[in-house]
Amino acid sequence: MFTLILPTYNEKENLKEFLPKLEVLFNSKNTLYEIIIVDDDSPDHTWQWAQEYSLKNSRIRVIRRITEKGLSSAVVTGMASSKGNTIGVMDADMQHDESILPKMIDLLKENDLVIGSRRTFDGSYGEMNWYRRILSYGATILAKLILPINTNDPMSGFFVLRRNIFEDSKDRINPRGYKILLELLAINPKMKIAEVGYSFRRREYGETKLSGSVMQQYIIALIDLRLGRILSWTFIKYGVTGCLGVFINLFGQFIFNQYFSNTHQRNIKENMLLPSTAVAFGFELSVISNFFLNNFWTFKDRSKKDFKNGLTALLKFNSISLIGFIIQYSCWFFLLQVFLEYFPIFFSEFSTYIANLIGILIATVTNYKLNNSYTWSEK
């Protein structure tokens, strides 16, 4: 069965023409179908009209959403309650050309997803005004720059897909704004995709819901999709905290060395105790400052506020940092030996800082993993 999802907001007049057209189309092709209208409690009572209409055709269902709002989330709601093994999404305002639907569904035999595209040789933006065209072009170029996307019209609100693609992605879709297709493309970079051209039609009734805030949400979504592929926001914050910690760490080492200024490079070979203590001092200083930043910023949503939990977390953080420190120290010590042994001419006091820095970077990654799942575990 094929499920067609029609998200609507004030589309009563359009549906009156569109639903009969779709029924004729599907019947003429003998398509086993269901149509799900997902309406966000439209002021023009689209939902009410559609509910009455659906009494005549049991293949049409209406979902009226009261609390939730938004195009993408309406589409996800529709998909979640669909029964088809293939699912389609289309605007309800007749700007998309339904006559290419049979071809799109057919192409799902060899593809995971098929896009109704305005940007193929036989597709076009139709009478869309220059302002909207530039926006659409711009958004497409931006998406292609930021995400690994090969399709021509990732902005399309017209596409069909295999059910399993939705099932595999549903937990990862962030249903914000307009760009449900973009989310699907970003989540499933290996999908087999085809495009079918059509010309975008003019809107006869009602008006577009695309607004400035939709545009803004779009940019945020793009950046988020990109970063989410490599890093989480938590890790970025942890990284920023860590960077600050690196400076505090090196600063601590420096202060300590200054204070006991007999640590001159000539002594390093004979006496490792003082320079080692300097490294340890810098380390502990950064552990404490990082703990507070992480507790009240990085892991703010899981922060330990009362004294007892805070102290336990500090101890956990400290012991994990100690593991990190052993890694850091081993790297530092090892690199220093390598320097003294093989590059004695280049050796300077500066080398001890470089060696320490490399150690710190390696320890940061292991520490993050441990702190994320242990100190500030989500339970």
Ligand code: GDD
């Ligand atoms: N349920 C629900 N909730 N439906 C909505 C909402 C909402 O918040 N906002 C819009 N819709 C419905 C509209 O009723 C329409 O059926 C469809 O989603 C598309 O909305 P339009 O407001 O007509 O979008 P557009 O024509 O300006 O935008 C076109 O171009 C975009 C990119 O260039 C559409 O083709 C989009 O799908 C496309 O992404």
Ligand code: MN
């Ligand atoms: Mn439209």
